[in-house]
Amino acid sequence: MSAATEGGANADAPLAAQRSHDAACDDPGSLAAWLRLALTEGVGAGNGRRLLAAFGLPGAVFQAPRQVLEALAGPRLAAALRQPSSAALRASVEAALDWARQPGHAIATLADTHYPQALLTIPDPPLLLYVDGNPALLQAEALAVVGSRNATAQGLAHAERFSEELSRAGLAIVSGLALGIDAAAHTGGLRGPGSTVAVIGTGIDIAYPSRNRALAQRIVEDGCIVSEYPLGMPPLAANFPRRNRLISGLARAVLVIEAAAQSGSLITARMAAEQGRDVFAIPGSIHSPLAKGCHQLIRQGAKLVETTQDVLEEMPRFARRAALPAQVFPGAADESEMRADDDAATSIVIQAMGHDPLGADLLASRCGLDAARLAELLLGLELEGRIEVLPGARYRRLG
Amino acid sequence: MSAATEGGANADAPLAAQRSHDAACDDPGSLAAWLRLALTEGVGAGNGRRLLAAFGLPGAVFQAPRQVLEALAGPRLAAALRQPSSAALRASVEAALDWARQPGHAIATLADTHYPQALLTIPDPPLLLYVDGNPALLQAEALAVVGSRNATAQGLAHAERFSEELSRAGLAIVSGLALGIDAAAHTGGLRGPGSTVAVIGTGIDIAYPSRNRALAQRIVEDGCIVSEYPLGMPPLAANFPRRNRLISGLARAVLVIEAAAQSGSLITARMAAEQGRDVFAIPGSIHSPLAKGCHQLIRQGAKLVETTQDVLEEMPRFARRAALPAQVFPGAADESEMRADDDAATSIVIQAMGHDPLGADLLASRCGLDAARLAELLLGLELEGRIEVLPGARYRRLG
Numbered sequence: 001m002s003a004a005t006e007g008g009a010n011a012d013a014p015l016a017a018q019r020s021h022d023a024a025c026d027d028p029g030s031l032a033a034w035l036r037l038a039l040t041e042g043v044g045a046g047n048g049r050r051l052l053a054a055f056g057l058p059g060a061v062f063q064a065p066r067q068v069l070e071a072l073a074g075p076r077l078a079a080a081l082r083q084p085s086s087a088a089l090r091a092s093v094e095a096a097l098d099w100a101r102q103p104g105h106a107i108a109t110l111a112d113t114h115y116p117q118a119l120l121t122i123p124d125p126p127l128l129l130y131v132d133g134n135p136a137l138l139q140a141e142a143l144a145v146v147g148s149r150n151a152t153a154q155g156l157a158h159a160e161r162f163s164e165e166l167s168r169a170g171l172a173i174v175s176g177l178a179l180g181i182d183a184a185a186h187t188g189g190l191r192g193p194g195s196t197v198a199v200i201g202t203g204i205d206i207a208y209p210s211r212n213r214a215l216a217q218r219i220v221e222d223g224c225i226v227s228e229y230p231l232g233m234p235p236l237a238a239n240f241p242r243r244n245r246l247i248s249g250l251a252r253a254v255l256v257i258e259a260a261a262q263s264g265s266l267i268t269a270r271m272a273a274e275q276g277r278d279v280f281a282i283p284g285s286i287h288s289p290l291a292k293g294c295h296q297l298i299r300q301g302a303k304l305v306e307t308t309q310d311v312l313e314e315m316p317r318f319a320r321r322a323a324l325p326a327q328v329f330p331g332a333a334d335e336s337e338m339r340a341d342d343d344a345a346t347s348i349v350i351q352a353m354g355h356d357p358l359g360a361d362l363l364a365s366r367c368g369l370d371a372a373r374l375a376e377l378l379l380g381l382e383l384e385g386r387i388e389v390l391p392g393a394r395y396r397r398l399g
Numbered sequence: 400m401s402a403a404t405e406g407g408a409n410a411d412a413p414l415a416a417q418r419s420h421d422a423a424c425d426d427p428g429s430l431a432a433w434l435r436l437a438l439t440e441g442v443g444a445g446n447g448r449r450l451l452a453a454f455g456l457p458g459a460v461f462q463a464p465r466q467v468l469e470a471l472a473g474p475r476l477a478a479a480l481r482q483p484s485s486a487a488l489r490a491s492v493e494a495a496l497d498w499a500r501q502p503g504h505a506i507a508t509l510a511d512t513h514y515p516q517a518l519l520t521i522p523d524p525p526l527l528l529y530v531d532g533n534p535a536l537l538q539a540e541a542l543a544v545v546g547s548r549n550a551t552a553q554g555l556a557h558a559e560r561f562s563e564e565l566s567r568a569g570l571a572i573v574s575g576l577a578l579g580i581d582a583a584a585h586t587g588g589l590r591g592p593g594s595t596v597a598v599i600g601t602g603i604d605i606a607y608p609s610r611n612r613a614l615a616q617r618i619v620e621d622g623c624i625v626s627e628y629p630l631g632m633p634p635l636a637a638n639f640p641r642r643n644r645l646i647s648g649l650a651r652a653v654l655v656i657e658a659a660a661q662s663g664s665l666i667t668a669r670m671a672a673e674q675g676r677d678v679f680a681i682p683g684s685i686h687s688p689l690a691k692g693c694h695q696l697i698r699q700g701a702k703l704v705e706t707t708q709d710v711l712e713e714m715p716r717f718a719r720r721a722a723l724p725a726q727v728f729p730g731a732a733d734e735s736e737m738r739a740d741d742d743a744a745t746s747i748v749i750q751a752m753g754h755d756p757l758g759a760d761l762l763a764s765r766c767g768l769d770a771a772r773l774a775e776l777l778l779g780l781e782l783e784g785r786i787e788v789l790p791g792a793r794y795r796r797l798g
Contacts, residue, residue: 149771158685178771201770209769235770237759237777238792264775283682283694286557286705295682295703304697306685360636370608371600371634372548372577372663378636380661393637 028059031100034109035093036085037061038127039230042077048127051081052110095231099130099205104220106131108138118142122249122275126228130204133224137197142172143311144247144272145189146265147181147257148290155258155290158282159184162255165308167192171315174199174251176243177225181257181265183212186219196223197250201243203233241267248272255280255311256302259293266293269302278314280305345369349377350386350397357396427458430499433508434492435484436460437526438629441476447526450480451509457526494630498529498604503619505530507537517541521648521674525627529603532623536596541571542710543646543671544588545664546580546656547689554657554689557681558583561654564707566591570714573598573650575642576624580656580664582611585618595622596649600642602632640666647671654679654710655701658692665692668701677713679704744768748776749796752786756795 027033037043037051037058050072051061061069062081069078085093100107108115109128116138119125131138145163147155163173163185173189175182177198189196198219202208204227207216219225228246229239244267248254254272256279259265269279279302284291298304305311345367352366364374378395381387388396426432436442436450436457449471450460460468461480468477484492499506507514508527515537518524530537544562546554562572562584572588574581576597588595597618601607603626606615618624627645628638643666647653653671655678658664668678678701683690697703704710744766751765763773777794780786787795 154684209771234760235763236792237763237770237773238788240771240774241778262775262779264771264778267778282685283690283697283703284685285553285683286681291682292705295705298682298697298703304682304694304703306691306694361633364634364636371636372639374636375639376661376663379640379663379666389637393635 028057028063029111030059031107031109032093032097033057033059033062034111034128035096035107036089039089039092039096040077040080042073042080043127045124045126045228047073047077049110049125052127057111092230096130099231104132106135108135114138116250118251119246119249122245124245125249126246128228130227130229130231131224132204132226133220134195134222135224137172137195137224138226138250140172140194141170141315142174142194142197142251143315144174144251144254144268144277145181145185145257146175146244146247146254146268147185147259148263148265148293149178149180149182150260150290151180151184151258152288152290154284155181156184159257160188162257162282162308162311163188163196164191166311167194167196169308169312170194172197172223174247176200176240176247177209177212177216177219179209179211183215185257186215186223190218190222198223198225199243199246199250200225200227201229201240202235203227203229203231205231206234208235240264244268245271245275248275248277251277253278253280253311253314255282255305256294256297257282258284258288258290259297260289261292261296263293266297269297278303280311280314282306345373346377346381349374349381353387353395353397355397357390357394359394363395427456427462428510429458430506430508431492431496432456432458432461433510433527434495434506435488438488438491438495439476439479441472441479442526444523444525444627446472446476448509448524451526456510491629495529498630503531505534507534513537515649517650518645518648521644523644524648525645527627529626529628529630530623531603531625532619533594533621534623536571536594536623537625537649539571539593540569540714541573541593541596541650542714543573543650543653543667543676544580544584544656545574545643545646545653545667546584546658547662547664547692548577548579548581549659549689550579550583550657551687551689553683554580555583558656559587561656561681561707561710562587562595563590565710566593566595568707568711569593571596571622573646575599575639575646575667576608576611576615576618578608578610582614584656585614585622589617589621597622597624598642598645598649599624599626600628600638601634602626602628602630604630605633607634639663643667644670644674647674647676650676652677652679652710652713654681654704655693655696656681657683657687657689658696659688660691660695662692665696668696672700677702679710679713681705744772745776745780748773748780749785752794752796754796756789756793758793762794 054072055061055064066078066082069081099105107128107130114135143166145159147159159181167173167189171194173185173196175185177200186196186198196219207213248268248271254269254277256265256269272279279297281294281297281302282305283294348367352363360374364371382389386398388398390396436447453471454460454463465477465481468480498504506527506529513534542565544558546558558580566572566588570593572584572595574584576599585595585597595618606612647667647670653668653676655664655668671678678696680693680696680701681704682693747766751762759773763770781788785797787797789795
């Protein structure tokens with residue numbers, strides 16, 4: 001993490017500020033130089049990385065020959081890069097340096113060893129990230145959990161429970177701090193040691209959406225909020241889909257909880273697939289509009305997920321760590337009951353069999369089961385290797 | 400369909416019966432000869448077809464040299480085939496011929512042009528089928544609809560509605576006449592011109608399960624019931640999973656509505672996959688034990704199905720015939736409302752745009768939408784080709 005203190009002293013006079021600024025930018029690898037590059041109008045992740053590839057460090061970009069800059073970035077941007085910093089740009093750089101000096105704040109540049117390794121594997125990592133909270137979480141094994149802002153109560157419960165359980169298994173839960181599924185995912189993630197990372201689409205100093213202000217505060221304390229946007233950047237529509245690439249990019253896989261057709265969560269899933277991340281989706285009723293997006297993803301190849309175990313299976317390092325309580329979901333009780341019914345019926349069948357081969361008709365009358373039900377149980381036993389099927393549809397217990 | 404009348408006269412005296420029987424079996428391709436072969440103890444679909452492959456017609460099997468029979472079918476079965484028919488076997492053959500003489504009854508042998516063509520593509524077609532009802536349905540394009548006997552009300556409604564709509568689209572609905580999903584599938588199938596076929600696991604003269612007696616009667620009148628088992632065969636556990644191969648075999652694809660893990664419906668789905676049939680499954684809540692089997696199938700590659708259209712898409716001959724009412728399901732109303740919301744918001748966005756490029760922040764303030772919601776709508780418009788995204792996150796209406 002670049003220390004903000006390299007940015008210069010707390011000079012009061014404009015002239016001192018100018019000197020301080022120039023000195024900082026003279027060190028071509030300083031945070032000030034990174035900020036000057038990132039904050040120059042027209043510089044984005046794409047042309048920013050091209051310039052860095054050509055000149056090495058950001059400070060060197062400003063000293064580069066005009067023709068070379070023009071060839072790489074076009075005449076307008078070349079002119080902007082060769083101009084002395086405007087007062088506005090200098091103020092923005094200083095403000096960012098000031099921000100980064102606050103406790104818990106940091107700015108991680110592409111050159112930083114603390115820049116999230118996972119983002120180096122995506123096609124368009126940002127030049128730098130504003131980080132508020134625990135920066136170690138950006139290096140953690142992470143799962144993105146996303147979904148609708150208008151989620152159902154069931155969807156919110158899923159987001160919270162899956163995130164809590166997966167955080168308990170050690171995964172950092174990444175989401176976008178939106179209302180609905182995102183907020184529930186962060187809340188669940190905060191309950192486990194994996195904690196949570198919020199990737200926001202505004203400046204990191206902007207509280208958006210305001211209803212999540214208290215949650216954001218808890219994330220700053222126990223988790224981490226990151227943004228690639230300059231301080232003060234308001235919520236702009238175009239930034240949100242683009243921000244989604246960082247949600248999937250920071251994670252090893254994306255779990256979509258509830259999503260309408262053609263919704264933002266599907267953008268994240270598409271970006272995840274393009275980045276080589278796994279996509280998981282939770283199915284639901286065919287009558288639920290918020291299951292449609294998940295069903296679409298499953299048809300396109302996303303893994304259908306029913307339990308946290310289904311997620312952990314795809315993350316071998318975590319599967320063995322998971323010690324999930326048996327009754328995570330309210331519905332699990334019904335299922336256990338049904339399994340108990342099956343188990344009871346299976347025991348009756350096994351006991352009725354004894355150890356000599358016998359026909360299913362005799363077995364059915366001994367057990368008091370109808371033929372179709374008995375056939376189901378016998379198949380189960382055969383698949384489990386507990387009985388053997390002999391010619392003439394006779395069955396024998398094994399062991 | 401072999402005419403039952405070739406089987407002989409209504410002789411009263413035992414001697415006349417014997418003569419009649421022998422005469423019938425002397426015609427090596429007669430229905431009586433087919434029945435004698437199929438009803439000889441130890442002859443099944445597998446060795447029956449091997450014998451027919453060696454000797455051509457069933458009557459020829461009984462005249463074949465002992466050594467050849469032994470080599471093909473083992474000494475015990477060879478001995479049984481070379482014995483004169485026992486009184487019991489003769490009685491069974493006569494009873495079957497009698498049954499086939501009743502109006503609406505028929506027995507279709509492998510050699511028959513009316514034998515279901517679809518079954519000739521599976522590895523183990525039965526030697527003959529007892530048919531009660533409209534035999535033309537056995538040649539129809541068909542979809543198997545199967546699921547749990549202990550289905551939920553929702554599952555039963557799905558089975559009935561999907562089957563009705565797909566029958567209206569022209570597909571014959573094949574199922575197993577069990578309680579639950581099977582019964583609902585037949586009921587729905589009967590409501591459309593595609594009608595329904597029940598493949599049962601008992602003798603065709605056995606009413607099982609008795610609760611479906613009235614349904615079976617309606618199927619005989621408007622649809623068709625088939626069985627490969629001899630008359631009088633009671634419900635035996637071993638026969639049900641085996642019968643399932645005919646349910647999938649008669650169909651082009653299998654739709655699983657609700658199924659527990661390790662249930663009989665999954666056997667049908669496995670057989671369908673082995674037979675090269677498509678498998679479709681309806682998803683449900685992760686808390687529903689009866690969605691587990693469907694979810695398992697989807698993870699194994701079954702197509703996730705939400706609507707009848709999803710099924711028909713895989714059956715191109717039928718897709719264009721389908722004229723489905725818009726409101727098949729109660730839940731469809733909510734979804735239309737949500738889509739209407741989206742449509743309304745999209746119109747607002749388009750109108751707010753005018754025809755000059757503008758930034759999303761201005762657009763958001765004009766529309767009164769939050770940034771994330773606007774981003775979603777803009778993405779939808781971009782994907783639909785209705786707007787263009789210009790550099791600097793400015794948007795322009797196209798057309």
